[in-house]
Amino acid sequence: xxxxxxxxxxxxxxxxxxxxxxxxxxxxxxxxxxxxxxxxxxxxxxxxxxxxxxxxxxxxxxxxxxxxxxxxxxxxxxxxxxxxxxxxxxxxxxxxxxxxxxxxxxxxxxxxxxxxxxxxxxxxxxxxxxxxxxxxxxxxxxxxxxxxxxxxxxxxxxxxxxxxxxxxxxxxxxxxxxxxxxxxxxxxxxxxxxxxxxxxxxxxxxxxxxxxxxx
Amino acid sequence: xxxxxxxxxxxxxxxxxxxxxxxxxxxxxxxxxxxxxxxxxxxxxxxxxxxxxxxxxxxxxxxxxxxxxxxxxxxxxxxxxxxxxxxxxxxxxxxxxxxxxxxxxxxxxxxxxxxxxxxxxxxxxxxxxxxxxx
Amino acid sequence: xxxxxxxxxxxxxxxxxxxxxxxxxxxxxxxxxxxxxxxxxxxxxxxxxxxxxxxxxxxxxxxxxxxxxxxxxxxxxxxxxxxxxxxxxxxxxxxxxxxxxxxxx
Numbered sequence: 001x002x003x004x005x006x007x008x009x010x011x012x013x014x015x016x017x018x019x020x021x022x023x024x025x026x027x028x029x030x031x032x033x034x035x036x037x038x039x040x041x042x043x044x045x046x047x048x049x050x051x052x053x054x055x056x057x058x059x060x061x062x063x064x065x066x067x068x069x070x071x072x073x074x075x076x077x078x079x080x081x082x083x084x085x086x087x088x089x090x091x092x093x094x095x096x097x098x099x100x101x102x103x104x105x106x107x108x109x110x111x112x113x114x115x116x117x118x119x120x121x122x123x124x125x126x127x128x129x130x131x132x133x134x135x136x137x138x139x140x141x142x143x144x145x146x147x148x149x150x151x152x153x154x155x156x157x158x159x160x161x162x163x164x165x166x167x168x169x170x171x172x173x174x175x176x177x178x179x180x181x182x183x184x185x186x187x188x189x190x191x192x193x194x195x196x197x198x199x200x201x202x203x204x205x206x207x208x209x210x211x212x213x214x215x
Numbered sequence: 216x217x218x219x220x221x222x223x224x225x226x227x228x229x230x231x232x233x234x235x236x237x238x239x240x241x242x243x244x245x246x247x248x249x250x251x252x253x254x255x256x257x258x259x260x261x262x263x264x265x266x267x268x269x270x271x272x273x274x275x276x277x278x279x280x281x282x283x284x285x286x287x288x289x290x291x292x293x294x295x296x297x298x299x300x301x302x303x304x305x306x307x308x309x310x311x312x313x314x315x316x317x318x319x320x321x322x323x324x325x326x327x328x329x330x331x332x333x334x335x336x337x338x339x340x341x342x343x344x345x346x347x348x349x
Numbered sequence: 350x351x352x353x354x355x356x357x358x359x360x361x362x363x364x365x366x367x368x369x370x371x372x373x374x375x376x377x378x379x380x381x382x383x384x385x386x387x388x389x390x391x392x393x394x395x396x397x398x399x400x401x402x403x404x405x406x407x408x409x410x411x412x413x414x415x416x417x418x419x420x421x422x423x424x425x426x427x428x429x430x431x432x433x434x435x436x437x438x439x440x441x442x443x444x445x446x447x448x449x450x451x452x453x454x
Contacts, residue, residue, distance in 0.1 A: 031423040032382035037447035038429060039389055041439055048392050056388035102394065102401070105293070107317075122279055122365030124405055125421075134387070137375040140421060146369035149281070152322075153331045158372050168334035171322075173365065175277045176300050176315050176340040178293060271358040275406040280359060281366040304406035306436075308397050326366065 059101060063133040065204035067098050068181055071131060072207065073198035075108075076186045086110055089181060093131055100130045103177055109170070109209075110183045116163045118156070118171045118209035119180040120148035126174035128181045132204060139208065149173055159210040182209040189215055254296065257314045257343070263289045264349040265318065267341060275304040278345050282337070286349050287320035290338065299342055313343040361413040362405075383422040390425060399432050407432045 028036075042048045071093055075082040085092035089106030100106070106128060109117035121127065122145050127135040138144050148155050152169045156162070163169055172180045184206040190198060205211035259265060269284040277300045296312035322335040329335070379387070393399040399407075407428030408416065416424060433439040 028382070029423075031419075031426050032380075033448055033451050034430065034444075035382050035386050035389070035422075035426045036451045037444055038426065038433070038439070039385065040451070041443060041447050042398075042433075045438070047398060047438065048389075048396060052392045053385060053388045056391050057384055060384060060388060060391075101391065122281075123277065123360075123362050124408075134379065137377060138372050141373075141375070142364055142367075143369040143372045146364045146367045147372075149337065150326055150366040151330065152335065155372065165332040166334070167332075168336060169322075169331060170336045170338060172338040173279070173282075174340070175279070176293075176342070177297060178315070178317070178340050273357045275402075275409060276360065276363075277402075279365045280363050300402050303400055303402040306400075306403060308400060 056101075060129075060134065063130055065132050065202075065207065066199070067093075067096075067130075068128070068132045068204070068207045069199040069202035070096060071098070071108075071181070072183055072202045073195045075183055076198055077195055082110075082183075085183070098131055102130070104128075104130070104179045105177055106131065106179050106181060107172075108181050108183050109172060111185045111209075113167070113185075115168045115170050116209065117180075117182045118148060118152050118169060119174065119182060120145060120171060121174045122146070122149050123173075123175060126179060128179040131181060132207060136204075156210060159205065161211055182207050184209075184213045187213050187215055254311070254313045257292045257316075259289050259292070259314075259316055259343070259346065259348070261289050261291060265289060265316070265346045266349050267318070268345050268347060270345070272301070275301055277301055278341060279339075281325060282320070282339055282341075285320050285325055287318045287324070287337075289316050290319040291317045293317060293340060299344065301342070315340045315342050316346060318346075360409050361416050362409055379422075386422045386426050389429070393429070398436075398438070399429060403432055404428055 293315040
């Protein structure tokens with residue numbers, strides 16, 4: 001079994017865990033060779049450019065949770081920005097230079113004293129990639145996708161997050177072109193923090209909603 | 216209204232008034248509202264009670280089984296109109312656009328025997344053709 | 350005769366609410382080829398050669414055995430190949446020849 005892949009059961013059916021790569025020369029798997037072949041044929045047919053793939057890899061490498069943290073920190077210190085962010089998440093991110101390279105929209109979900117937000121994609125792995133980067137494996141696998149929508153409190157407990165019963169847990173399941181980003185609550189004791197210091201305490205998991213921001 | 220739109224309205228009113236007085240534009244024409252094409256206006260508005268249909272399509276779908284047949288409320292209308300994602304999956308990249316709606320459904324209405332707080336809720340975007348008014 | 354209609358009407362990825370295990374907090378850094386595969390998906394979508402929804406359908410159409418046995422990006426690249434054949438952009442023969450050529454490098 002590929003040591004990088006966790007034991008997983010992606011879908012509602014039992015299956016082998018035989019993820020052994022069919023190793024070709026130079027330790028490339030059968031699928032890596034397929035990827036190379038498909039890409040080169042498309043470039044030869046001038047349907048895509050080789051430089052486009054290289055550029056998109058650079059785009060992907062540049063998208064990390066630090067971008068989302070910057071958005072959250074700005075919303076915490078600037079209430080007008082926060083209003084614009086909640087009204088149109090994508091446009092507000094673009095104000096900060098965070099472009100959206102696809103057709104998706106962004107809804108920013110504000111945590112309050114009465115609502116705690118959690119995001120999931122039960123059908124696949126929709127995730128706000130332009131502003132958070134690529135999702136962690138657990139977000140894409142069956143346990144989270146099946147249970148976040150039906151037993152969010154027990155899922156949060158597995159992450160060490162306990163939300164009182166008098167606070168609503170609101171689960172957003174992305175199925176179309178809208179993506180979500182949770183705007184977590186700003187913790188007490190951060191009144192004198194700079195924007196950079198605030199961004200440093202906002203982790204990826206707090207913007208998914210499985211964790212709360214801690215000092 | 217933004218100041219730009221106000222300025223345009225005033226400008227249009229002045230131009231319209233000028234044309235009405237010159238006899239080149241009938242008063243009725245100035246006030247006539249454009250007819251919207253089918254599908255341009257959202258079928259549902261914020262606050263409408265709706266139900267997700269119980270269809271069982273084969274091929275491809277983007278409405279999870281767990282939410283079908285459930286009733287909820289339209290929380291927002293997603294703008295602009297978009298292609299039906301179930302048709303998009305078969306190569307339709309444009310045309311036949313309708314609205315998606317962000318629907319709010321209490322968790323206890325989604326799952327019988329829901330064990331969390333009675334306050335907990337679900338939000339999900341659903342395409343117009345999958346919804347009916349309750 | 351067993352009723353197989355649920356295989357038709359319930360997609361393998363439609364798992365919201367089904368019983369499942371506790372969450373294992375796995376994460377892994379993408380292999381270079383996986384990152385190239387993700388970039389390829391984005392470029393194909395941007396170029397409207399294969400849109401994101403077509404990719405999803407293509408993965409679902411692999412069926413539960415393949416879905417269960419292949420990893421995330423392995424499923425993507427196989428789905429792309431199938432869709433490119435359907436669209437007559439590639440042929441099975443042209444791809445297999447290229448695969449043989451790449452394998453020899």
